[in-house]
Amino acid sequence: MLLLALFLVPALGAAGAFARGTRHGGWLVWVAAIHLILVATAWWSPPAAVLDGWLALDPLGLVVLSVVSLLFFVVATYAVGYLRCERTGRGFASWLLAFLATASLVAVSHHLALLWVGMEGTTLALAPLIFQRRDRRSLEAVWKYLVLSSVGIALALLGTFFLSTAQGELSPGVRPLVLEDLVAHAALLHPVWLKAAFVFLLVGYGTKLGLAPMHTWKPDTYGEAPALVGGLMAGGLTSCAFLGIARVTEVAVAAGLGQFVQPPLVIFGLLSLTVAAAFVVGQTDVKRLLAYSSVEHVGLLVLGLGLGGVGVYGSVLHLVNNAVVKGLLFLAVGNAVLVVGPAATAFPSSGGGVLRAVPVSGILLLLGLFAVTGSPPFGMFLSEFTIVRAAWAGGHPWIAGAVLALLAVIFIGVGAMMLGMLYGPVASSGPRARESAWLVAGPAALVVAALALGIAIPGPLQQLLARAATALGGSAP
Amino acid sequence: MERLADLLLLLVLLFGFLILGTTRLTTCIRAVAVQGGLLGLLPLVLRPQWSVHTLGLAAGTILVKAIVLPWFLIWAIREAAVRREVEPRVGYVASLVLGILAVAVAGAVAVRLPVPGEHPVLLVTTSLACVIMGLQVLATRAKALIQVVGYLMLENGIYVFGLTSLDRVPFLVEVGVLLDVFVGVFIMGIVVFHINREFDSLDSARLTELRD
Amino acid sequence: MNLCFWGLATIVAAAGCAAVLRSRPVLADRAYGLLVAVGCVVAAAPAVSVLAGGSAADIQIPIPAPSGPWVFGLDRLSAAFLLVVLGPGLASALYGLRALGGDGSRRGVATARALFAVELAALALVVLARAVVPFLVAWEAMAVLAYFLVTFDNERAEVRRAGWVYLVATHVGTLALIALFASWAGAGGGLTFDALASRAGSLPARGALVLCLALFGFGLKAGLVPLHFWLPDAHASAPTHVSALMSGVVIKMGIYGLIRVVSLLGAPPAWWGWLVLVSGVLSGVLGVLWALAQHDLKRLLAYHSVENIGIILIGLGTGALGAAYGVPLVAVLGFAGAVLHTMNHALFKSLLFLGAGATVHATGTRIMDRLGGLGRRMPFTWVSFLIGSVAIVGLPPLNGFVSEWVIYLGLLRGGTAGGSIRLVLLGVVGLAIIGGLALACFAKVCGVVFLGVPRSDAALHGHEVAGGMLGPMFGLAGACAFIGLAPGLAVGPALVVGASIARIPFPASGSEVFAGIVRLGLWSLVLVVLLALGAVAWAAVRRRRSLTRAETWGCGYALQNERMQYTASSFAAPLLAAYGRLAGVHETHAHGGRAFHSQARELVLDGAILPAWSAVRGVLARLRPLQHGRLWVYLLYVIAILLLLLLYLAQGASP
């Protein structure tokens, strides 16, 4: 019942928001709070599977669900301040809530076709939010986003059908396309179809995840979308997409195809890191920069998954860190945009000075810089350290070396851009708005979270991550 | 019944070629509409003992793919007052040849693939061929609207493959899929409409402002 | 051990009150100074007791994986470096109270004070940490806070650039350390240092990879040639008391890291010892040579840090070789010399930086050729700076001489021992060259800055600085003199620390060293007494002679003016000429050859790093056209990757 509620509450909230045509964020906060409470209860009392096992909550799902819910709550509080400064089209709130609903569906659905439905839903729910300013650039961005994601998601659907085909003639009692049964009877799966399914799902969901070279929509979309939407995409959407890839990997590993699935994952990871490094250096727009940094981090996610062992744990932990830090960065940049104006995201053309214009957000951004580049004591340091450890333990010192070298290049790129943007004299003349408590509370909370994750991961979360990692065929350090 | 199914599938393929070959936008849309209709009939043919599931699926498919979406796209063209030519990036003859190749490849793969249950080989062939053609249209056609058509073709191909596991993919999911396709194309249509308003052309090749 | 943490807590509390009381600066500064002082003393107490032979229990904070438990401990090595951190740190902090914001400008001052205090705590934690994660956390905190302190004056573009170069260098170093510990820790097993030490035996090639990564990662921080490229700019453009901390303490953390890794690994292979020794000689000679070529006072001092790091590494290499070849006495002497020289350099280098800061504070310029004659105008600064100079040149009766003496002993004991270890005598040559050049260099600094006649109005109107700035300088100078005159009290513990690093009991053959120390101390005392007596007696003699004061004899030139004095450039010219290209100097004769000037460029940074980086950028830029904005090509990417994976599937399926 709880599982249904997780999906229905935000869905009804979206409908209500659309009906009331609400233009302020209070409604968002309330719905997000209720959703958060529901997730919390799921922590205390794990809900039973419903709908013949279509909806269930396993550790990995719970991780994604909690991440999305928390991030959405933060974004909702931010939206309160945001909607006071910016005029948005009707339905802004309802599309956001629709995203929450579909994302929750993705997190809780164990029927892979249903998971696909939810995934497509998340894609579509965010599309209208991207072209709030109906200008050329945002239209181009949303068009590329739609076409590429739709193609990707279509391939994923084909992959899903392949998977059901791989089940062959169903022995009685085995439910089609339900995760538990797939894993339980993995040995019976037809290997060729399973491999084909893995390939198509990897490319399909990889497109949504933004792995190179299917990442091409990402910089355009993140660059044009409002900052908080960018945060939801980089933090929430990626988590959902990763969940999709993780599911099929889980099945493949259970079927003993680990040897087959790991190389592509590792290669995608390294490729994404390389592309990110290449495009981060000399980047001239912070939002695009963050997009490429997101490419980097999803690359690390699949890399950890592909390395196996401790790496899987590292990548699940990285999922959490990524959501927190990306949310922080996008919201802080959003404040700069609100106060200084759209020019704030461009450097060197804008001349910097953000630290003066928005002191609080500036400092948050500064901390975010070190958080996103994996410096201790922020969380990403721990996850990246664990992934590198896994590479070494797995006997791939060259992978570890390459990853660290690319991280160094990426640090130079990100740091040069963001420090340049932060320091220096104030660029714009008069501030258009001031950073209100609503605007800074969210990112500040995220900074605290990032620190906490780096210094001491709470016990329950730690155990949850460990169980998720073991379910994916990995191991906890 | 087998023959009928084969006939329908053959028609689906032919209309696919029509989309590749035609010079006129509206023809493309009509063709993809007919394709949708044929797909809607397929379940009824493949499962003679009609159940609620198959009937509902057929109805939904026909409604969405053969009626609503095409009508909507046509409306978009009319509103946008687009020039009617397709303006391919790859010539018509070339695309037709590519189409043939696609069918050949699809067939070659299909006969090798171990499809469970008794299904006409043509089914898998058609679905794969449709997928490839759809991608081809998406990649080689300049106008945004035709890319929507290409996407629809892609979906049709996948739908056809879905028919192989008709009796295990539950109705709810089918509906969900249909709904997603519907909303997706709907939003695309709206975006196309706005693009046209902004760029006074549907040529998606002009959308190259965002770059590094 | 707990006492240490209480002290650090007090220091952090000082930061807190600097931040909170920013509305009432006077009160804030008083409280800040008091708290920092108390904190440093309290935290130093356990270290002293440990060096005196006591011991401290580890502190363990249980933290779940993947970080594992946080362990902190205080062994002799940590204790020695803790003193290195706290002594100069305290002096710089107090000095900063007057130097920064003393002139009423308050913007960012409170923040800088707070950051400085936290930096001190972070430094202390670096040497206390006994597990990978807390170590790296403290390390990065130290590095990043140092970045913010360096870029305090971030209005100026060159300061931002210097800070940025430093930040990149230190982050790359951190990544190297991550690689180091990741490769060492492997998949399972704990991340405490004890666990690492227990796994040391199983490392491939006797931990060659670990040692190389350590030399790179920690070497970047310590600034050994050619990894020093970030150091001169960063140290020159930081506020003076920050430069003092950076040069005196922060770079020493690199040394600490190296020693810690060695002591965890056990006796390193011989080739590594040679590597360290050679790089030490290289750093020492090139560092002092480049220093000689500088005209910016603070840059010059920064290059001298490179030189002294070289000396320390010579000691360290000697110790490593002693351990590798199984000559205990050499191992102990080498490590002890390294540790002792680290301590000494921390003292006199921060002293020198504080002195330089005083002159800059008084005259407003760092260019030596615009200074001169400050000895009369700021006598106290001059004396303390002179003490620092004599110490850094390694002359008796001050501490620099003592540590170099220990290192010389180690080298020669290695030479008189049998086997290929005798080649360490190479180090003697290095040390000798370094000593000579350093003497010339500081003769130049003292002479040009403090003696002669002022070369500009700025120097003319120089004035003595406030007591708040003199106090710390005197303290440091006192420490230098103390170690110099009572070497036993410093060398004894240093030898014990060296033995603990080499993990061997102190060899009996070292008794001659102890005997030597005592007589050395006596001898230094005699020197001082003789000088004093001589000065007094001679003053008496003079008093009975007729003294006349006149212009300096200009050899017949009627009109002399300050512009005719020997400048820093011309003083250094013959030496630099002797060393040719190595010095990286190009000379210019302005005004038709009547004015002489020489310009030094940073060889490694401008000559190697930046070109290499721009080459990398060029390569990366080649990839940019991939993102050209054409949607249909993006679709082709997707299709292509799909086909590739299908091929992979096919070749996987065929067999």
Add this chain to the structure above:
Amino acid sequence: MLPGVAAKTKAVLTGRRGAPLMQLYWDLFRLVRKGAVYSTTTTWIFRLAPVAGLVTPLLALGLLPLDGRHALFGFTGDFVGFAALLALGRFTLVLAALDTGSSFEGMGASRDATFASLVEPALFLSFVVLALASGQLSLEGMLGGTQALPWGAAAPALAMAAASLFFVLLTEASRMPVDDPATHLELTMIHEVTVLDHSGPDLALLLYGAALRMALFAALLVGVLASRGRLPGPAALGLLVAGLLTVAVAVGVVESSMARFRLSRVPQFLVAASVLASLGAILQLLS
């Protein structure tokens, strides 16, 4: 009196009568009775320099086993102290020169510091050879002590070291071919111009300090060439004096036989000294 000896030899060799041997003492006496002139720009360091210039060589003398057995002081590794003391003296001298603010002193100081820094390695390398040959780390042990330097075993190496020490002596005592004590053209002088502004008693001290410096190195050289560990005290002292005189004569011979180098060629000369010594060290290591 050694400079006198050297000058005398030179004079004799060049066929002049030359100044009496005790000339230096006469000069000193005269100077001490004179008054002194101080430049207005100078500070206390200028006055301290002469004292240091005298004290440091004296104390260094205390490190040498003059009687062939024991030194006044002497501790393991005291040769470092030996070199450091001389460096200290030179440091103060250079500072004093710069104190005057005259470009001539500056020039002299600069050259002085340069040559000193170049000669340092030679000195240390010679010590290395001695240490290797004798296995001792204190001058006392190297030169004096009961067991003499193994001239039989390590003759070539020791010879190298001795030669290099002789070069060092020429430099430290600022004789030909490095410096010309007799010149009176400021631009070519080194030591002379460094002390140009000192006068009266100060100058006396400085001159005497320089002479001591020469004696010091001569004594060191003698210690190396003729170790007198087993001789009775007086004989040892006598031998020492004889040795000193011979060294001085040798210096005089050199001075009269070769001209002063161009300044730019001096470094090569000094490097040659280091090369000699390192050659000796290598020989010793190989043996």
